[in-house]
Amino acid sequence: xxxxxxxxxxxxxLLIALLLLAWLFSGERLVARDDAAPDSPSSAPPAGLxxxxxxxxxxxxxxxxxxxxxxxxxxxxxxxRAQVSAxxxxxxxxxxxxxxxxxxxxxxxxxxxxxxxxxxEAEVRQRASDVRAAEQLRQRSLISANELLRLxxxxxxxxxxxxxxxxxxxxxxxxxxxxxxxxxxxxxxxxFVQPGQALLTLVDIDQLKVSAQIAQQQVGQLQLGQTVxxxxxxxxxxxxxxxxxxxxxxxxxxxxxxxxxxANPQGLRLAGASATLxxxxxxxxxxxxxxxxxxxxAAGRQGVxxxxxxxxxxxxxxxxxxxxxxxxxxxxxxxxxxxxxxxxGFVEPxxxxxxxxxxxx
Numbered sequence: 001x002x003x004x005x006x007x008x009x010x011x012x013x014l015l016i017a018l019l020l021l022a023w024l025f026s027g028e029r030l031v032a033r034d035d036a037a038p039d040s041p042s043s044a045p046p047a048g049l050x051x052x053x054x055x056x057x058x059x060x061x062x063x064x065x066x067x068x069x070x071x072x073x074x075x076x077x078x079x080x081r082a083q084v085s086a087x088x089x090x091x092x093x094x095x096x097x098x099x100x101x102x103x104x105x106x107x108x109x110x111x112x113x114x115x116x117x118x119x120x121e122a123e124v125r126q127r128a129s130d131v132r133a134a135e136q137l138r139q140r141s142l143i144s145a146n147e148l149l150r151l152x153x154x155x156x157x158x159x160x161x162x163x164x165x166x167x168x169x170x171x172x173x174x175x176x177x178x179x180x181x182x183x184x185x186x187x188x189x190x191x192f193v194q195p196g197q198a199l200l201t202l203v204d205i206d207q208l209k210v211s212a213q214i215a216q217q218q219v220g221q222l223q224l225g226q227t228v229x230x231x232x233x234x235x236x237x238x239x240x241x242x243x244x245x246x247x248x249x250x251x252x253x254x255x256x257x258x259x260x261x262x263a264n265p266q267g268l269r270l271a272g273a274s275a276t277l278x279x280x281x282x283x284x285x286x287x288x289x290x291x292x293x294x295x296x297x298a299a300g301r302q303g304v305x306x307x308x309x310x311x312x313x314x315x316x317x318x319x320x321x322x323x324x325x326x327x328x329x330x331x332x333x334x335x336x337x338x339x340x341x342x343x344x345g346f347v348e349p350x351x352x353x354x355x356x357x358x359x360x361x
Contacts, residue, residue, distance in 0.1 A: 049354045053342035054307050056357060059285035059335045064321055066221065066279040070212035070230075070260070074271040076178060076204035082193040083171040086111060095185045095200070098267075099176045106185075106199060108172040117169055120162035127155035180204040203271065208262045210240060210275055213255040219245065221281040228260045229278040232270070238262050242279065284331045286321055289339060291328040294318070297349075304330070305344045306337045307355045313340070315349040 086108035093105050134151045137143045176182075184201040187193060210230055214222065222245055230238040244259035260277060264270070293304055295315075303317040318330035338355060340347070347353055 049352060050343060050347050051354045051356060052307065052313075052340045052344065052347060054338040054355045054357050055341045057287045057289065057333075057337055057339050059287055059333065061283050062286040062321060062329055062331075064221070064281045064284045064331070066214065066218055066277075066281055067322075068212045068214055068277050068279075070210040070275050070277045072208055072210050072262075072270045072273045072275050074180075074203040074205050075207035075209055075261075076180065077183075077201065077271075078177060078203075079201050080105070080174055080177075080199050081195075082108070082197045082199055083195055084108065084113075084168055085194055086172060086192070088187050088189055088191045088193065089172075091185070091189055093182050095182050097182050099180065099182050099202070101176055101179045103176045104173055105176055105182060105202075106174040106187075108174070108193070110169065110172050113165065113168045113172065117162075117165040120158065120165040123158040124155070124162050127151070127158040131155050174199055176202055178202070178204055179206075205264055205267060205269070205271055208264045208270060209243075210260040210262060210277060212258055212260075212277055213250065213253060214258055216249055216254055216256065218281075219256045219258075222258065222279065226279060226281075230260065230262055231276040231278065233274060238275075240277075284321070285335065286329045286331045287333055287337075287339075288327045288329055290341075291323060293339065293341065293344065294320075294328065294330075295344065304333070305340045305347065305349070306333075307340060307353060308338075311352055311355060313347045313349050313351045313353060 088106065089109045090107040092107055093099055093103070099105065131148075131151050134143055134148045138145065138148045180202050181204075182200065183203045186198045186200065193199065210228075222242060224242055224245065226242040228240040228242055230240050232238070240260040240262040242258060243261040244257075246257040249256050289304065294302055295305065296302060297315050297317070301317040302320065303315050305313055305315050308314050316333055318332040321329040321331055323329075338357065340355075341358070343353075
């Protein structure tokens, strides 16, 4: 056979030509297959576009509610202090008792004060008599006007000293300035006290106030007179009314103090305990979503990422309204949006993406 090929070289040339044609034909089929690949249903997304999954959400009306931690306080609390130097002579009431306004709580020793009061009263009577006699003499021009003026001045001085002596006596009887509970006593029978020393504490718990601090971003949503739900640590609930909002923020925390008035007709001993305030501030459109979808932007604002009609990623800051076992309620988003549920961590605002919707659940 090899001898035949050597005798007829045109056969070799024919074989080579056939091989070349076969190779060129196979290359055209490969190119055609590559060109048809993008039209295949299982093709990849356009080059450079990230693929994300989105879920369509529709806003629902929801009651906005501010929830803050507060401290329950007595409506009124006063610490009564000694105003004279004396000894504790009598304990007229026991601590823990309910007392009426003006009721005597504690007595201090009078010491020399009754005698001083008696001298002052006698001095006033004497000076008053001198003035009456001088006025009659002045009418007959038997004394000068200056002499009458001097006697009147001495009478005024004597009356001032009498008022002071009466106050000194009143200070020995410590009375309740308002009706309430005799809560604490800081002295014992026989103790010597000085002016300014604390004697006892009186509290009024017929009403309570719950104080709390609210953020400066939220204080504008509050109004005096709003109904407030007060939840105690043991689960009991009380109803209150917002009766005070500070005009200026605390310099340290930049938050505003609020106070809620709560009726306490049963006299529950709650002052000093903690409570949670729930303050409704109106209805807003809100979306429920998974808290895991919340993220922060470069400015530290909390928000979510979604895809607009141009298939671009948008970051919108949101206000967190509430969180429960079903998810988080947020406001501040469009009425209807395609929320990114998968792949949000790999895309940035303004980036164009290939979104694939899925059924809401």
